[in-house]
Amino acid sequence: MGEDRRRCSGSEDRISGLPDELLHAILVRLYSTRAAARSSVLSRRWRHVWAHLPELFLGGSRDAPPPLASLPDAVDAALAAYSATAAPLERLHITLRRGDGGHPVQASRAASWLRFASRHVVGELRLFVPAPGVDGEEEEVLELPACHRAKSVRLTIHDSWRLRPQPAGLFAALTSLRIDYGRMEASELTDLVCKRCPQLRDLNLSVDLVDVSDVSVLSGSLQSLLFFVLNIRRLEVVAPRLEELLVYHASEAHITSPKLAELVWNGEDYDPRLHKFDDVGRHLRLLEIGQISGAASLMRQFDEVDKLKLQISIPWAHSCPLSCPCRLAESGRVDGIALSFLEEVKLHNFASSSDELEFVEELSRCNAAVLKKLVINYAYGPATPLTMAICEKVRSMWRPNVSVEFYVFLDGRLVRFD
Structure with a gap:
């Protein structure tokens, strides 16, 4: 017992004797640079270990707010400590929340x-630098330098910030590049994408143009x-390797992409005179069309989906009158589309409104000879609850060999209704 007690109370520090690479692996799993930096109080050996980590996570849900300094100040201090080394970073995540530091972060600081x-x-x-949540912010310029070694960049910035790539240097x-919010000059955006990113495979843009x-x-x-x-x-897209395209709000577009396999079109009515x-690719894995006019014309652009x-x-509450042209037999026919x-x-x-039931019945008349299954996910909290009578009514519209399944929301998830 006495020997065991001496072992436990001895001054030997076996963890500090581990190689730096293993200590880095331990600290990285904290997913918090602030927590890793606190390890420096353990011993002189640990004092600068965290500043050589291959990953820095500053802010975010895993980090409690610093007690003495604002989070932006803590970010500045951490980056200054790391700058003294020449170590490369595999990951750098900086995540601010509204209210961190008490004052909005300036673009010059970011x-x-x-x-x-x-x-x-x-x-x-x-x-991630969220907008402060106040109106009337003055525009600030956020300069984006060329990160020539970075493989993935994601920026979420203030709506009022104008993102301006520096004119020199390549990414x-x-x-992978994703930009959420902020404003850009169209010419600078085009230059960034077309000339500055020669290896770019994934591009996600949700920004406003200045003009x-x-x-x-x-x-x-x-x-x-x-x-x-x-x-x-x-919008002009010429991308010989492009397979997935999601377009929102393009009043005019010209798309050239022979390998196109997935298309999502939303927010803008499709007009074949303006959208070319x-x-x-004529055979799509996926075609998703939002609530727009011209959906049938868009579907005709492709041979198979x-x-x-x-x-x-x-509409659930307001049904079309019997005199509405949409109730004419010919309005339910679309030529050139086969199922x-x-x-x-x-x-x-x-929600089992009369118009929805009419739509399901019209759908059952389509020439879909090999159809095997119809799945209906009931709306959450509809005015008309789902009943067995409604289920049987829908099933009676379809061939006996078509399986019709109903699902309802229960405790936040879809559950089979039998």
Whole structure:
């Protein structure tokens, strides 16, 4: 017992004797740079270990607010300590919340963090600086330096900030870029995407243009594009490797992408005179169309679609009068679209209104000879609850060999209704 007691109370520190690489692996699993930095009080050996970590997580839900300094001050201090080393960073995450530090973060301060990232990050950079939640902010310029070694960059910034890429340098290793909020000049956005990111594969843009302008996305490497840009006049996409395209609010578009396999179109009515698909893939894995006019014309642009998602608005409370033209027999016919290989149909937010039941009956008359299953997910909290009588009424509309399944929300999840 006496020997065991001496072992427990002895001054031997076996953890500090571990190699730096193993200590780094331990501290990285804290997912909090602030917690890792606190390890420096353990011994002189630990004092600078955290400043050589391959990953820095500053702020976010895992970090309690610093007790003496604001979070932006803590970010400044951590980056200053790390700058004394030449160690590369696999990850740098800076996540601020509204109220951190008591005052909104200025764009010039965030720019200093981006300059640090341009020198150190060789993997993933994430910067989240939310808007302070007050109206009438003056525009500030956030300069984006070329992060020539970063592979993934995600920026979430103030709506009022104008993101301005510095004119020199390449994002030579960048494969994934996401920008949420903020404003950009169309010419600078086009230059960034077309000339500065030669390895870019995934591009996600949700920004405002400073003025109503045209934007071009010309890329030989791009494979996935989400384009949600306001103030856009005309979008041009020429991307020979592009497979996934999500477009929101493009009043005019010209798309050239022979490998296109997935298309999501939302927010803007489709007009074949203004929206051109030239030399695109004719067989899609997925076609998703929002609540727009011209959906049938858009579907005709493609020969085959494996999975089709349509958003259809059917008002629950106000049914069309019997005299409405939409009730004419010919209004339910769409030429040039065949459902010959359709195997499964899913309906979401169903509420069993008379118009919805009429739509289901019309759908049952479509020429879908190999259809096997109809799945109906009932709307959460509808005015008309689902009953067995409604289930039987819907089943009676379909062939006996079509399985019709109903699901309802229970405790926040969908549960089979039998």
